[in-house]
Amino acid sequence: MSVLSFVEVSEGKIKKASVEAAYYGSKVAEGLGTDSVALVLGEASNDELASLGAVGVKKVLHVADAKLNNFDAKAYAKAVSEAAAAASANVVVLSFNQNGKLLAPRVAVRLNAGYVPGAVALPEFNGGTAVVKKNVFSGKASANYQLATENKVIAVNPNSLSPVRGTGTATVEALSLSVEVTTTVKAVNKVTGTIPLTEAELVVSGGRGLKGPENWWMVENLATELGAATACSRAVADVDWRPHHEHVGQTGLTIRPNLYIAVGVSGAIQHLAGVNGSKVIVVINTDPEAPFFKAADYGIVGDAFEVMPKLIEEVKKLKAH
Amino acid sequence: MKILVPIAKVPDTTSKIAFVDNNTKFSQEGVTYIMNPTDEWYALVRAVELKEKNGGEVVVIHVGGADSEQIIRKALAIGADKAVRVDADPTDAFFVASQIAAHAKTEGYDLIIAGKETIDYNSYEVGGMVAELLDLQSVALVQKLDIEGGVATIVREIEGGTETVEVKLPLVVCAQKELAEARIPNMKGIMAARTKPLTVVPATDAPKLTTIANYVLPEKAKEVKLIDKDNVAELVRLLHEEAKVI
Incomplete structure (x- = not known):
């Protein structure tokens, strides 16, 4: 018996969301009194894989097949379910990230498993039944999913747990599987030099209240000082002040950073749907009636053009210590 | 080319979210139902565009009761050629996926375009499950989709960017924003929809693998701590010492 977590490697490094999935898998294994095993597909260094021991993984199964360096939903689903066997x-625990959202339901079908898409907490076991909490209705409520099936698949919403790192080292064991890859990657277009929004722990976001793209230096400078990613509201992306991949909200990206600072964003319900899983929300807005203040932890009623330069200075001071 | 588009019925985004029966059921009181936005705006419209360009047929499939007829007619008005309704309560994703897969198996589609998620359960699961049940390749979070000579060229979202992939048909894709521009049905479409075929079929046997024990509403609205605009240093202190996030 064991708990298997699926771990993705990108450019030689284990993805942050996958470290969280492995940690989640280790906690489940600990609760069940079994071993935490991780699966990695594609090429990766032994040192990188052994580092999963820090989040409680005992053994890493490694399919070091270069064919599997790129994601292929069908081949990956077959590989994960065969590794589970x-x-x-x-x-089986996966991240509810871009690939996990498609891979996890496929794995669930192969394993005849009940499936929780986007768990936000560890499961509670009662005999063979697990109860796992997830957000529903775009974060306006949560639901306790009940899995009574023998096999269970859980996809963890990114930034739901903070992995605690110990000193362990995992053993790495080669695994050989036969898979057929039929997805051909033609091009990858990544925004370089910035932190991917969905992986960011700190996010600074701007809305129409900033009045024009020329004023985005405020958002960018604060983000640079904090080591944060930048985001924007739909209104701003729609008028091309900012690129669409920065748009968070119901029809854009859903993010759950530790800190979300919204500047000049009114906080329409569609925007909140994309960010209300954030641990701490700070709102800066001239309008004290802006709906965002109702969802915020901290707020400043004031003009961004006055507040932001001061905030950047204060963060600089803090970082200088 | 034959394209299948599964459509779901969901509460309008402005609906009040409340639960009844000891928080075990979603309260339908005063709720307006709509076609799931990613199904309608992106999956269905792109399917219709591909049909207009390459010829073929677009079929929509829905798992639900007779009260779903309005959204099915809307899909036909937008440009689907015919519709199938599986007469069953869509309570579990695996159950729903099994119904769609059972239909697709008998019809043999070149392409199935689903929406990436429904706005009620935010689960991103039916597309992937249908693909696995049919043993087909699948690509999700799709922002661009073109078909040429039986090969799909797709742009999908990845962490911090996009990836372009090529996959041979038959295939399942899960659509998201940017794949198409929403269409509003015109009068001609609405009139035509009235006479387009809508077939009602009974459900096939499939287990429900997941149940919802209960729902929980957020405890209460957060109390925002307001800081004076002339005391920005205090905000930084609170974020560092109290919230411990910077």
Whole structure:
């Protein structure tokens, strides 16, 4: 018996969301009194894989096949379910990230498993039944999903847990599987030099209240000082002040950073749907009636053009200490 | 080319979210239902565009009761050629996916375009499950989709950017924003929709693998701590010492 977590490697490094999935898998294994095993597909260094021991993984199964360096939903689903059988795992944990959102339901079908898409907390076990909490209705409520099936698949919403790192080292074991890859990657277009929004712990976001793209230096400078990613509201992306990949909200990206600072964003319900999982929300807006203040932890009623330069200075001072 | 588009019925985004029966059921009181936005705006419209360009047929499939007829007619008005309604309560994603897969198996589609998620359960699951049940390749979070000589060229979202991939048909894709521009049905479409075929079929047997024990509403609205605009240093202190996020 074991708990298997699926871990993705990108450019030689384990993805942050996957470290969280492995940690989640280790906590579940600990609760069930079994071993935490991780699966990695594609090429990666042994040192990088062994580092998963820090989040409680005992053993890493590594399919070091270059064919699997790129995501292929069908091949990956077959590989994960075969690895689950090889590890005698009846709980499989994945991240609810871009690839996980498609891979996890496929794995669930292959394993005849009940599936929780986007768990926000660890499961509670009662005999063979697990109850796992997830957000529903775009974060306006949560639901306790009940899995009574023998096999269970859980996809963890990114930034739901803060992995605690110990000193362990995982053993790495080669696993050989036969898979057929039929997805051909033609091009990758990544925004370089910035932190991917969905992986960011700190996010600074701007809305129409900033009056024009020429004023975005405020958002960018604060983000640089904090080591944060930048985001924007739909209104701003729609008028091309900012690129669409920065748009957070119901029809854009959903993010759950530790800190979300919204400047000049009114906080329409569609915007909140994309950010209300953030741990701490700070709102800066001239309008004290802006709906965003009702969802915020901290707020400043004031003009961004006055407040932001001061805020950038204060953060600089803090970082200088 | 034959394209299948599964459509779901969801509460309008402005609906009041409340629960009844000891928080075990969603309260339908005063709720207006709509076609799931990603299904309508992106999946269905792109399917209709591909049909207009390459010829073929677009079929919509819905799992639900007779009260779903309005959204099915809307899909036909937007440009689908015919519709299938599986007469069953869509309570579990695996159950719903099994119904769609059972239909697709008998019809043999070149392409299935689903929306990436429904706005009620935000689960991103039906597309992937249908693909696995049919043993087909799948691509999700799709922002661009073109078909040429039986090969799909797709742009999908990845962390911090996009990836362009090529995959042979038959295929399942899960659509998101940017794939198409929403269409408003015109009068000609609405008139035509009235006479387009809508077939009602019974459900096939499939287990429900997941149940919802209960729902929980957020405890209460957060109390915002307001800081004076002339005391920005205090905000930084609170974020550092109290919230411990910077």
